[in-house]
Amino acid sequence: METVESELKTNGMFFTPLLQKNSYKQEEINVMQRTVSKLLKKSTTSKKPGMLLGHIQSGKTRSFLGSIGLGLDNGFDVAIILTKNSNALVKQTFERLESEFTECMEEDALAVYDIMKMPAKLRKFELKKKLVFVLKKEKKNMHRLENLLFEMYPDLTARKILFVDDEADFASVAYDNVKDKNIVDLKVIAGQIDQIRARLEHAAYLQVTATPYSLYLQPDDMTIHEHKAFQPKRPAFTELVPVHDKxxxxxxxxxxxxxxxxxxxxxxxxxxxxxxxxxxxxxxxxxxxxxxxxxxxxxxxxxxxxxxxxxxxxxxxxxxxxxxxxxxxxxxxxxxxxxxxxxxxxxxxxxxxxxxxxxxxxxxxxxxxxxxxxxxxxxxxxxxxxxxxxxxxxxxxxxxxxxxxxxxxxxxxxxxxxxxxxxxxxxxxxxxxxxxxxxxxxxxxxxxxxxxxxxxxxxxxxxxxxxxxxxxxxxxxxxxxxxxxxxxxxxxxxxxxxxxQMHEFDTELRRAFESGANSSEVTFIQKDSDNTILPCNPNKILLSSVHMLKPGKRMLPFGFQTIAKSYLEREMKKIDKHVVTMKQTAKVVHPKDARCFLVEKEKVQELFEMIYQTYTFKEGYEWDLETYSAVMNYLSEETDTNRKGHVWIVLREDRHMARIRKSTGRFEDAPDTKQDELKIARNLARVVPSLILIRQNGAEEQGWRGGAFYWPVLVAPEETKTTVFAGKGVKERDE
Incomplete structure (x- = not known):
């Protein structure tokens, strides 16, 4: 962690009232001080901004307002706050500014303006104050800002200006194939911001967001690298907003x-x-x-x-x-x-x-x-x-x-x-x-x-x-x-x-960012029409059908029902025979537990197809077999060892898991036991995945149809890199 700049003034007239009103914790104050210090020393633009990264609804506004107050005490003369395209949010931001900086405004040291409600003409007396302008990100408002700075009050361009882009999700995304009108508009606005900033003598740019995907995963170019990973295009600096205890x-x-x-x-x-x-x-x-x-x-x-x-x-x-x-x-x-x-x-x-x-x-x-x-x-x-x-x-x-x-x-x-x-x-x-x-x-x-x-x-x-x-x-x-x-x-x-999935996506990307995991790289893959895995552009994250692959990840179908008992018994004879054959022809059988054995991924693929025939699905709980198989194939191939192309099977039989949990009324999604097969599967899954294969008895009193069936749980290897997989539904459950 970097040390706070000692030369930063922390007892000025703009920051002091905020300290008194907000009861900032020292951790929050440190973040604000580091943010302002870096804004003063580093070159920042909308393409390479300073970043305040927080969680959704976690107090980011109080952090960026504190940073503005500290900035006004340390050389910044003007703050321009860009809000999301909402009149209500502009009003809320304006009201918050007036409330936080009441004393400064009463002392005629600061003036706050909604750019849509500006006086016809500001006097010199007013222009000598510290100024804050609030505007929503809209093309017409950007033209108003341009006119205000360069036509009406050109003297402002020589002053030190801080841009604060609130909820900065897509404003600098460089995707070229996006058709969403709002995102296209924001790309235009980002260009307008850059044009305005280029004409200013002293300007800094701070983005504030809780959803950093497009900012941290934006590639410097749209070329796919041979190693199938993209180096994230980092902001100039990032400060993490502390999460409060509530x-x-x-x-x-x-x-x-x-x-x-x-x-x-x-x-x-x-x-x-x-x-x-x-x-x-x-x-x-x-x-x-x-x-x-x-x-x-x-x-x-x-x-x-x-x-x-x-x-x-x-x-x-x-x-x-x-x-x-x-x-x-x-x-x-x-x-x-x-x-x-x-x-x-x-x-x-x-x-x-x-x-x-x-x-x-x-x-x-x-x-x-x-x-x-x-x-x-x-x-x-x-x-x-x-x-x-x-x-x-x-x-x-x-x-x-x-x-x-x-x-x-x-x-x-x-x-x-x-x-x-x-x-x-x-x-x-x-x-x-x-x-x-x-x-x-x-x-x-x-x-x-x-x-x-x-x-x-x-x-x-x-x-x-x-x-x-x-x-x-x-x-x-x-x-x-x-x-x-x-x-x-x-x-x-x-x-x-x-x-x-989005929560997990957010959590894992933050973990990778904070820890520097994978050398700060994120792998992007997708399944093609031949069911093979290929690298893909990061703009796939704009889809909702994304999944995070990470070490120890569990993936399994749930919410299904078995087919009628008479048909099920016939299919199970074939599957039982296939399982016996897999064990007999296994490349490796665990010396201490014969229920664990290493087999070729092609045999596992056949197993999946056979198991799939024993299930029926209701809407919202479908098992996308193609995606599931593609993930298994990918994970089994991502190694240079002699285990390449193989999967560990961890077999368990004679289980009595109910279809629906009595305590919550929800479908059971954890047929594996943590201290038994899951622990073993994760120990075995070092370089290739494990498949926990559970033979359930399927009793009617447990909510099934009276016949035995197999329930597969795929476990990602320990050496899995943080991977974004764009595909259809793969049910994922972490412990």
Missing amino acids: YVGGEMYFEKSKEEGHMASHLYHEIQEEELEILRKSDKRKVKANHLLTGERYEGIRSALIHFMVGSKIRNTQQQKEGQRLEKYAFIMHTITTKSAHQWQEEVMLQMEEQLRNAMEKEDPIFDQLIRTAYQGFVRSQRTDMYFPAFDEVLSSVRDALTEEELLIEIVNSEQDVDYLLDKSGELKLRTPLNFFIGGQILDRGITIKNLIGFYYGRNPQKFQQDTVLQHSRMYGARPLADIAVTRLYTTRRIYDVME
Whole structure:
């Protein structure tokens, strides 16, 4: 770690108030000091920027505002903040600046301007101040900035200017084959920024992001190297924003959620694709008001609304017990951007609210039943160190909430309504105790929404770039653990899997960046039409169908069912015979355990094809055999040893794994035992992969169809380099 520059002034009039207001930890202050010191000493541009790299919703804004304050005390005269293309985010940023720098503005030492609301003419007195301009990244605004600097106030060009590019995801991506209009526009804007900067005497460039893929993986050219890896095009420098102790991110949703008994194991609630389709387009033939409380096709959104109400009231009851202020809570429904769809969703939700109220007033048993089901779900995820209210108390609170109209169902999709939607601090206004927001683009990243405990997400990940889906769902940020206990995420299994892949992608790339793993190289591969692995351009990361291969990675099918018993028994005779033949003709048999043996990858390929015939699949849980086989082939060939082209088999028989976990109601995705076959498989998988081959008995009482079957778990070798694999669905599960 580099030392903080001792000559940097840290007690100036701009930074000192921020220190007093924000209670920065020393680690944060060090990051700001190093950032400003490097901006003053290093040459930075939009193509080679300084970088503040944080996590989604992790406090990056306070870090870059602190850096601006420190910069203004140490030579910078003007700061130009480029926000994402959102009027709401401009307003929020502007409000935050005015709040943070109030004293400096009152002393006439600083002026903050929204470039869309500039005075007709600034006087010399005003121009002598330190200046901050806020503008969203939009071509017209870049022209306004150019006019302001070079036509109206050319004296500014001689002053030291700091550009801060907030949420800088695609602004400097050099991909030439991208058709997404937003990305193309951002490429144009990046060019405009470079042109403006080139005409300035003293300018520095700082990018702030939580999603660095396009910035760190951008190649210097589009040529594929012989060794199949790309040297990342690094920023001029990178400073990592410290994560605060209240931060909740992907670890909670995709790692802790797999721990039996952890409160996070109840976070995710699967919804069906059919339900999303119903909610995307008005169709009163499919949505009957009198079925909204009972119909299976609305189970997801009904559960979302009721869990939100029950969870909020549980928290309010806990707060009342502790003598705390009762908080207002928020829920986000984000499935599609069209206003007609939002109006339809609002209509459905208002009808559902009305049906709930009617059921309550008529004392229909369905009302108590729905509330009790949600309550019992929260009982399973409650914290043992907190008071948990009795059902009758929660039921009474929900009744009062419906009677007093505490639930507000509101569409949030109009840029024109920003002033109405945001409060004085620039955050989305919570008007009532229960705020159910049906959202469009305005619910995109950046806008702060307090006390979020529910997310219903249905945007199509196939139409998104890698670093936008998690942002849109707004799951991450400062969250009290007591709120996490009543938080729920509703989405399809397909989208959840994409989110999980993205979390892993993010985690592994950060690890490689921070540790210098693989000599700071990342390998990009794809499967061609012949099912072979080839190197590919990094722009493949713009696809949602990406997977990270890394040492010890487990890959397996799950969520499948076996074929009918009579057909299964016939197929299993062939597979059992093939397994015996593999063992008899193995290149190596483990001297201490004959159930472990090394075989040619071609025989494993045949095995996969035979096993595939014994499975049936439901939508969202398909096993892409071609991709699975291609990964196995790739991993077995990435060595120069005599193990090349081989796979270790770790055979286990007579297992009784249930298809669905009783504790969570989810499909079992860990048929292997950590301290037995998985441990052995990882020890064997040094230079080639291991395949844990588990023969399950498949009893009907375990949720199967009464016949034995094989369940394969592929384990990546220890020497696997960090690899981005662009392909179809390969189910991946880390321990």
